[in-house]
Amino acid sequence: MLQIKNLHASVEDKDILKGINLNVNAGEVHAIMGPNGSGKSTLASVISGKEEFEITRGALSFEGEDISEMDPEERAHKGVFLSFQYPVEIPGVSVTNFIKTAINENRKAKGQDDMPAAEMLKLIKEKADLLEIDRKFLSRSLNEGFSGGEKKRNEIFQMAMLEPRLAILDETDSGLDIDALKIVANGVNKLKSNDNAVILITHYQRLLDYIVPDFVHVLMDGKIVKSGTKELAYELEEKGYDWIKEELV
């Protein structure tokens, strides 16, 4: 589904990604771990098409198609979803209005008509229930005054609504207490299928207790330096990242 070959990317002439190789197939869950500043969030931004990052070398393809030059909205229409580490506030735009606009823009891109209001409402209720979201929450301004946990839950709610092919969850576990983490993880697990894939970006092994990855990759200084199964995550939790550094030397 997602193929990344020798990907180099920079921001303001500073190299951040220095040759990433990664293959993600449908039905798989990949975890990307690594210390601060290793390039995890940059990787998420580059895959989803944030403009300020420039791909300087390598290839990025999705479903066999080169997406490296595509606008972010086109990538979204193809099924790439990013759950933001820091979701932005849009005052005056309700959660419902925002997701309604997003869904209909995605449909428009596929040549479909707007989703009928009744259908939309039904879907919103269904997904809100899945993530144990209070109805009142849906009429609030997007992310304005939301707690950290509410913001993350709202991201997963949008993911549930949009049903992407590839979901990248950037530090979704940060700012969540254990109950919220369970609800979010439960939501992600229910949405997982053989047709879609998930990339989890995280510092901690904690999230991986609830969303079990098929593969774990360690990102350091813009490169994937080690890959393994979920056992690798436990090892990292126990020993930190230093031993890998030493191993590399």
Add this chain to the structure above:
Amino acid sequence: MKKKMGKFTEDDLKKELETKEYEYGFYTDIESETFPIGLNEGVVRAISKKKEEPEWMTEWRLEAFKHWKEMVEPEWANVHYEKPDFQAISYYSAPSTKPKYDSLDEVDPELLDTFKRLGISLDEQKKLAGVAVDIVMDSVSVATTFKKTLGEKGIIFCPISEAIKEHPELVKKYIGSVVPQRDNFYAALNSAVFSDGSFCYIPKGVRCPMELSTYFRINQAGTGQFERTLVIADEGSYVSYLEGCTAPSRDENQLHAAVVELIALDNAEIKYSTVQNWYPGGKDGKGGVFNFVTKRGICEKNAKISWTQVETGSAVTWKYPSCILKGDNSIGEFYSIAVTNNFQQADTGTKMIHLGKNTRSTIISKGVSAGQSQNSYRGLVKISPNADNARNFSQCDSLLMGNNCGAHTFPYIEAKNKTAQIEHEATTSKIGEDQIFYCNQRGINTEKAIALIVNGFSKEVLNKLPMEFAVEAQKLLEISLEGSVG
């Protein structure tokens, strides 16, 4: 509007007279339809005569003209433009019904595209663009139906020129009572030369059963440069009045100086909503309308006046819809969205003059600036010595797009009574790349994202507009900000 008199053939004349007959039911002497340029006492008299006005009206105009001659054009607003040459303007031109084009194919496609997106019917598109209409528009009958319903309630709603003749006692009593002839340079000019406008009177205790909108829109298609509007809500009455035409107006008149006066007598309420989108000028900043408007209302006891405006047009806007809260317990409200793009300049806001006791006012102003534009809020809250327990709440929010535009806030507060409570809040924010990217990532393109963010920003004001107008206003915001990013 210039007329090509040289090429005028007999066929043209015939055609024009036919159209006139349909629309106005009378003939006009074409030879003298447009006055030569320039302004003097003779011209003022001639306008008055042309409109068959009574002597007192002519005198009133002349008095205004006398004041105007001694006044100078104000320069305090935060706008820069080349001052119009007031002697280079023709001050009278009968509503032109001569079609500018023979078919829609000749009209600027960009304009038509905008019409389409606003959902304006084909017939109306033709009328607005100045295309010959081959079928009789049903606007006349619509207008008549409205008139009948309103007439049953005793509501008077007609062109002000008609009111001057039919209801002189009302016009005489109230015209200039809120905006005196000598109020300011443009108001004085308007008082001397106003072409036409609307008059509305709601009798005691009557609640006007409809938004006075559709009628107005049809009526205003050939609107003039110097409009005069007078709305009187008698004791205990209510009216919601909608001014403006949501279609973009490619008016060639550069200068517009309108005056609107509202009178809300005891326990009356007037809601006055405006959508203004005169031609803003080209992307290069050339052309566009100068919109210098004086709008003011007076509230007697327990009365309420609410101004709501969505301003997206004009090259230069100078406009401060105001409330004089004369009666005890009266309420004034001002809700405004002003959008400027490219090289537009807007200096707009309100004045809330608290004279009575327990008077309250609310000001919500939202300015959106894009391109190279400059957007200023200018507002005065004045509490007079007798206005015990007056309260005001003001909120001025500015939204900036890009780095080349400007937002300015000039709040003036004069409180002469210690019991006054005045609150002022102001914010400035910028549409961030992060917000745009967030929307993009959800499949929403940049243009749509901006519309979404701007609509969210303007929500408190949009909510104050009558429902059907709010939808059109939202579309307008989208259109006027097109091309502002990227």
